[in-house]
Amino acid sequence: MSSTAGGDPGDASDPCLSGLLEDSAEDLYENAPCGYLSTRLDGRIAKINRTLLSWLGYQAGDLVGRRYFSDLLTVGGRMYYETHLAPLLSMQGEVGGVALELRAADGTRLPVLVTSVVKTDRGGEAKLIRTTIFDARDRLSYERELLRARAEGERERERLQDLVATLQRSLLPPVLPAVPGLDAAAHYHTASPDELGGDFYDLFPLSGNRWGLFLGDVCGRGAPAAAVTSLIRYTLRTAAVYDADPATVLGTLNEALHQQYLRDDRSFCTVIFGVLAPDGDGFTLALARGGHAEPLLMRADGTAGYLSMPLGQLIGAWADGTFAARTIRLNPGDTLLLFTDGLTEARAPTSDPSGRYGDEAFRAFARELAPSTAAAAVAAIVVLLESLDEGTEDDTAVLALGVPAG
């Protein structure tokens, strides 16, 4: 172990180095491995070291007293300097680690990192700005790589969102079929553009001038929920062809989904299924539900309320399901709203103690709206969902069925 007696822990005792380490302050300044620049408060160059002059290809006489720091920047850099750096220097007396590009005498550009400090006199009055400038060419290529990677990430995200939107559309009817004498409208509100939702609805023809319809909500989100949604849609449509009694259809769906549930315990859903048949100037609608929210009926007389009907079990969770249907009549001027709980469960400033928008608020909303039409009711709900905006944590599907007023 070598002795450090004498108090100098450095290598000055090494005869090979001692000569070099006796740097003069001037040499340290002029030939430092970074650029030094002193400017007056208005930016006029007062002093500049040799290193920076050699980087830029200027003589001191070209710059000192004649040019401003911002003259050494690109035009965009100058704008940035004036709108950000000059104010910050005034306000906080220093600004550090800023990436800029200098323009050399021959027009080439030199990426640099700049740190500036305001130098005050003894009285505390600002006198000069001292700036240290580091060559940032390596740093720049590294940052470009990061920016490129970020841009790629953003592109991938866009691709994902496109894919999600396409898949989501494939799980919903592109347009609702035109049912003679019925006014139907639907809306799907996506809570997140990055993830598939698990809500679904459909309206489709059956034999004998009847129409099947359903709306529901699969547990969870993303690709697994989409796969279950797909299974549910095809099962419901097929089951309705064999026997369109809503309670039977839901029983069939429960059996099919329960098999899936045994393999993956997230495979369950809530659903409401109905069969619509023309009846005089209106329609007869047989409905059954499995764990789903009651639909809301807006009557021609301006009243609105939830249709009370047997709750039915959550679909898929149990081997045996018993479901019961209820039949109602839709008269001219009536509009029935089927919806998923993304709406009523949205966080909202409300009187509901849960902090959620709530069933009661939605009923009041519908009462305000009634009597309405399917299209007008859906349009109003779209506006409502927008106003709840960030409060909606889950997707919302709405299907409205109305009989035009005579």
Place this chain on the structure above:
Amino acid sequence: MGDVHIGGRNNVLITGRPDGPVMMLANGFGCDQNMWRLVRPALAERFRLVLFDHVGSGQAERSAWRPERYASLDGYTDDILRICAELELRQVVFVGHSVGAMMGVLAANREPERFRQLILIGPSPRYIDEAGYRGGFSASDIDELLESLESNYLGWSAAMAPVIMGNPERPELGQELTNSFCRTDPQAARVFARTTFSSDNRSDLARVTVPTLILQCSTDVIAPAEVGQYVHAQIPGSVLITLPATGHCPQLSAPAATAEAITLFAAGQGP
């Protein structure tokens, strides 16, 4: 001095002389209401000051920012008029810096009855040169500025942002970050820069009916002297004063002269 921090979407602060005439201070692109800190004490002696941050910068509510809303100066102007309406401000002396000055022109053209005077510091109705007009910049210069923004998110930390932006009542959370006066959400800064430097409000100048003062810096690369002359020529009856100040921010580089010019004009003893 009876400061009232109203906060809200635009982080509104009311300060200054309670019975003084109302003066609204609007900063431009880059930093926040701290831009006025050096002229504030002098102005606060005579005026009731209303300061605020543009949405997307400072301590304004980040969640209120929408790219489509703030892609034109109308979005910012809407905010200014909304603040005036909510606070029931009348006879407002509007002091706007840089692009904040143009927002004042738009606001005063929409609701002239609300404003008593406009004081425009370093205004430019059009930054990009075109045939017969010199704004000082080309379209590619604007792209360079966007690059500079891209590589310098001053004091911005995506991880800290929700904390800072979501807690205007706890400003100490933001104090650890240097450069916080010019801290802007990168996405919002990009849109604001484009909006600022690509807007063309030349045709709005001639429609100004409110008495107007233009404060021009002697050397300003963002709003050159000839642009100040242009604004002066276009706004009927306007007054132009050139301040002995270099740079684009006389309220920081020459605060005494700036506050004096504002006070003289607003007190009606203008030149």
